[in-house]
Amino acid sequence: MWASMRMPSDPSGRSASRVQAGQAPPWSLVQDFLRHPQRRFLFGATAAAAQICRELPIAGILDDHFPRSAFCDVPVIRLSQARPDSLVVATQLGRPASAAAALTASGLRHCDFFSFARWSGLLLPEVRFWSGFTDQTAAHLQELAWLRSRLADELSVEVLDRLVQFRLHADVSALHGFTELQTQQYFEDFLELRRDGEVFADVGGYDGATTAQFLQTCPGATQCWCFEPHPQNLRLIETRFQDDQRVRVVGCALGEQAGTATMAGHGSVAAISTHGTLSIPVRTLDSLQLPHLTWLKMDIEGSEVSALKGSAQTIARCRPRLAICVYHHAGDLWEIPRLVLNIDSRYDVYLRHYTEGVVETVMYFVPLK
Numbered sequence: 001m002w003a004s005m006r007m008p009s010d011p012s013g014r015s016a017s018r019v020q021a022g023q024a025p026p027w028s029l030v031q032d033f034l035r036h037p038q039r040r041f042l043f044g045a046t047a048a049a050a051q052i053c054r055e056l057p058i059a060g061i062l063d064d065h066f067p068r069s070a071f072c073d074v075p076v077i078r079l080s081q082a083r084p085d086s087l088v089v090a091t092q093l094g095r096p097a098s099a100a101a102a103l104t105a106s107g108l109r110h111c112d113f114f115s116f117a118r119w120s121g122l123l124l125p126e127v128r129f130w131s132g133f134t135d136q137t138a139a140h141l142q143e144l145a146w147l148r149s150r151l152a153d154e155l156s157v158e159v160l161d162r163l164v165q166f167r168l169h170a171d172v173s174a175l176h177g178f179t180e181l182q183t184q185q186y187f188e189d190f191l192e193l194r195r196d197g198e199v200f201a202d203v204g205g206y207d208g209a210t211t212a213q214f215l216q217t218c219p220g221a222t223q224c225w226c227f228e229p230h231p232q233n234l235r236l237i238e239t240r241f242q243d244d245q246r247v248r249v250v251g252c253a254l255g256e257q258a259g260t261a262t263m264a265g266h267g268s269v270a271a272i273s274t275h276g277t278l279s280i281p282v283r284t285l286d287s288l289q290l291p292h293l294t295w296l297k298m299d300i301e302g303s304e305v306s307a308l309k310g311s312a313q314t315i316a317r318c319r320p321r322l323a324i325c326v327y328h329h330a331g332d333l334w335e336i337p338r339l340v341l342n343i344d345s346r347y348d349v350y351l352r353h354y355t356e357g358v359v360e361t362v363m364y365f366v367p368l369k
């Protein structure tokens with residue numbers, strides 16, 4: 001299936017991403033980019049752009065929204081000011097399709113960051129939530145084929161096929177069918193959420209936005225548990241729901257075992273890390289012995305597998321709907337469904353993706369009726 005999804009080859013025999021009609025293949029632009037320093041431009045003042053700036057002299061950064069005149073000591077100009085013969089690497093990784101459309105509309109030769117990283121020969125750090133994904137995906141195609149056979153609808157299969165194609169070939173065109181749909185994330189129609197009686201666990205509460213959307217969607221909800229270990233985020237949530245007695249805010253992370261952990265980062269990307277300096281408490285969901293739970297959501301920056309293991313008894317007893325993020329580690333796509341379905345196989349499995357880029361892939365488990 002996916003093993004046969006081979007991209008066209010360049011003259012050296014390397015596989016290449018799909019090429020739109022009238023465009024030179026990406027490896028050709030990368031070669032020209034390396035040969036012509038005065039024509040080198042990057043689209044987007046981002047971390048990916050900074051990586052390239054550390055390796056090569058860059059003529060300019062194209063960015064209509066960056067507030068300063070320079071980035072990494074490189075001049076920042078508007079897209080409309082780009083010279084016609086510019087050679088551009090799109091470094092806006094969050095919206096690769098929109099970036100490509102804007103550059104094509106401007107008549108500029110361009111390629112995506114993944115193609116550039118692949119063919120430039122530069123030792124660029126791997127993109128976050130991308131490290132090791134190609135090799136691990138190629139090594140687990142049998143597991144992914146099993147997952148494909150368990151998916152409940154055609155859209156889930158299409159999402160999986162696109163993600164696997166992108167992971168195997170760094171083929172950004174595989175992502176071009178995705179759009180920004182984060183307002184819909186976690187609240188799909190097939191969940192059949194009820195106005196009354198729902199009990200929700202929001203694991204990875206961040207600022208409480210998902211909890212608030214749940215309460216708006218299910219105004220007659222019985223209770224909502226919101227778990228958030230970072231003190232700054234925790235204060236936001238406590239203030240937000242201080243007058244709603246249905247919301248129980250718990251200042252801890254969830255894991256396989258109770259104890260302590262260290263956290264690094266802040267805001268929405270705060271995560272458990274051995275390199276962290278902030279000590280946080282860890283509990284298991286099972287230790288709460290919840291009598292009732294109808295919906296469990298997890299977005300905890302790569303700790304989902306551990307938290308699910310510590311939730312196994314609750315899942316087996318309550319059989320809640322599950323919405324679990326599966327993009328932080330390569331293995332999440334097959335390890336998380338194996339784990340959940342080993343707890344209880346009586347679930348339909350859905351897969352959705354909510355951005356143009358590599359983040360916000362969610363796997364849903366809906367109890368069979």
